[in-house]
Amino acid sequence: MIRIVRGPEPKGLATARASKGKVAWTAYQKAKDRPDPTGYQCAKEALHIAQNKKCAYCEMVVPKGGAPVEHFRPKDGAFRHMRGAPEDLDAEHYWWLAWSWENLFFSCVRCNGKNAKGNYFPLNAGTCAAALPATTHATLDDALAAWTPDHGLLIDPGVDDPLDHLRWVPLNPSKPPATWIWTLKFESSGLSKGRATKEILKLEEFADDVVARFEKVLGDFERTFGLTNGRANFLRASKLRSKKWSDLVNRWMGPKEPLRGATWSMFDALVPEPTRTACNLPLPRP
Ligand SMILES: [Zn+2]
Structure with a gap:
């Protein structure tokens, strides 16, 4: 695993955040429920190029077709437990980061899958999960600007060496x-x-x-x-x-x-x- 520098966010991702993210944000405001994010796959091409066609975690060369866009903070619920420990699912986190450039990687199917990174996002001992975004924000971008990330226990190749x-x-x-x-x-x-x-x-x-x-x-x-x-x-x-x-x-x-x-x-x-x-x-x- 090596440090990853993504470069600038592709325009398509900002567009997806403005359209799909808007729909999701409105649904969340109304129902205070976790939406099912879509439309972030447009970031895959830029991530694949930025990562020299390699998986962010195992660093093997992987063809783009069929490989997923990986969400470092998982988009549909986060496992707080370590592998093999009793399940501790935080079901509400982190759908709002589904279109956030700094939360995305290109990865192989193996590393993205449930037998590897999957939905795991354990936190540093003694720290709390980030608060859910307040529904009082008018837009998803406003909510993202006000949101404070928590302290994950996994290496983030976009931040850590x-x-x-x-x-x-x-x-x-x-x-x-x-x-x-x-x-x-x-x-x-x-x-x-x-x-x-x-x-x-x-x-x-x-x-x-x-x-x-x-x-x-x-x-x-x-x-x-x-x-x-x-x-x-x-x-x-x-x-x-x-x-x-x-x-x-x-x-x-x-x-x-x-x-x-x-x-x-x-x-x-x-x-x-x-x-x-x-x-x-x-x-x-x-
Ligand atoms: Zn991999």
């Missing part, structure tokens, strides 16, 4: 890289953002994809630097070292590459930060 919370690391880094076993590392204190995101999205299911990618990255790394077992003496100066390094990083970390977050962690594990700094080998976070 996921690598601050959750990253793939080798379990056995002192062993030769070809034998590394990859696991997800998160903040160890209590129910952290990293842990909650890993458990709800079941991100460990991508371990085989990470291993398969690492085999390719390691092979290229070894060929590039003429090494075996991935151990480079980067402190031994070489004229071509910087160029080879940047070519390698660009090859595997380009914007359209899948699993860029995991790939960043692979380079970080192969050449740790102190060595990169000493040798002036930049590794920008994706």
Whole structure:
């Protein structure tokens, strides 16, 4: 998972908010009931492009057709419980964010589905769910402007840098890289953002994809630097070292590459930060 910058809101979404959102807002004012939002799919094209055709959560390349527009704050009721805990459904939240650009992602069917992110939106311990919008606002846009978001427990790739919370690391880094076993590392204190995101999205299911990618990255790394077992003496100066390094990083970390977050962690594990700094080998976070 990596940070996502969506860019400007597409015009069609503002139009949908003005039409479908208006109908929903009027219905909500009259019945004080949760409307069933529609019409937000027009944001999919712009999200697909902004996310380089990859799912916001698993970072696999996904065709646009058939894939959903994902609502980070779910549009038809929010599960406040963690996976496996007794159900705690907050049925009223968050239909009013169905057309809000900053609440939308492109995702794959798997990550959007009920066996992954689904309607989960647990909150930070000790915090309350956001108040429902007051029906006294004349329009949905007025209500959105006055609304204060709550503190979700899941990583929001539109706000957080996921690598601050959750990253793939080798379990056995002192062993030769070809034998590394990859696991997800998160903040160890209590129910952290990293842990909650890993458990709800079941991100460990991508371990085989990470291993398969690492085999390719390691092979290229070894060929590039003429090494075996991935151990480079980067402190031994070489004229071509910087160029080879940047070519390698660009090859595997380009914007359209899948699993860029995991790939960043692979380079970080192969050449740790102190060595990169000493040798002036930049590794920008994706
Ligand atoms: Zn996905």
